[in-house]
Amino acid sequence: MNIGELATRSGLSHSRIRFYERVGLLKTVDRQPNGYRSYPPEAVVMLALIATAQQAGFSLDEIRALVPPDLVTWEHDALLESLHGKVKEIEALQARLAQSKAGLVELIKDIETKPDGVDCEDNARRLLSRLPSGELTSATTAAADVKMLGKKRRPARRG
Amino acid sequence: MNIGELATRSGLSHSRIRFYERVGLLKTVDRQPNGYRSYPPEAVVMLALIATAQQAGFSLDEIRALVPPDLVTWEHDALLESLHGKVKEIEALQARLAQSKAGLVELIKDIETKPDGVDCEDNARRLLSRLPSGELTSATTAAADVKMLGKKRRPARRG
DNA sequence: CTTGACCCTAAACTTAACTTAAAGGTTATG
């Protein structure tokens, strides 16, 4: 098939497919007599794989190292290995999400845990100690200066 | 404190801190008579907050919209609302990912229990072709959404 | 034989989020 059809079928742009070939993610493709690229059907699968891995958070460099250059030579074992790899990818994604979520929840908790009229300085110190970098614990003076953190003001506005 | 100390305390580079000021993430900072930037202690908190938000998937654009220039006038409600929304987003993605993973695991089990008498390559192809349109689609879209976390725009358009 | 859809290449451009470089002022220390 021509690149246009492959683009339609895979959902990727022409330029993106050519780009992948250029950077060595796709092996050099056969040409018709007129110079047009002629893709085999499994090119769709290949692109889907690349896109999936990419969307799972892997860079093109990583994918290049990960994905076998030739789909047709895949056999039972290789396929299984690849699928297991895909599970690993998903697990990696899950871990990323969990970490993001944990960070957010922690931050929310720190902001929300501000009872009215209660020791602001103490709250500020706890907030500081929960924020990421460890060096922050030395910022005890900062805690005093930032004791207004979490103090409620005017009604919310969204941008 | 000077920028060097702030860099050390926050764990961010000098250039990064100046960059944040340049792009309006940090309000214009006070200067000493000699022209050096003079940061208040809460600058450490501000930078930690920015870094945390970034790790959670917020773009600098989003952070700029979310975090007010002055910590003291922090729009508590809007921020919390936004953070909660982000957590919900992440939870939805986690659910979808879990389902995708379950589907993949099942597919693997399918293949593993296949008797080895049959045409391996053909079978592998057939199963593989299930990937893009079948079991992995939710993983794919979920992963795509993860990439979109904190992003308002997709890469390069326009000219 | 021209129109329009499709294809080609090479190179420049895009965006985010920084970093590095160039060229120089300031300050603490031996």
Next chain:
DNA sequence: CATAACCTTTAAGTTAAGTTTAGGGTCAAG
């Protein structure tokens, strides 16, 4: 007073993952 370790600015460079542009060929239809 030299020298290193700070600080300043503006401008240009970097990386990833493509997109867009410029300047063509190719092919089916009318």
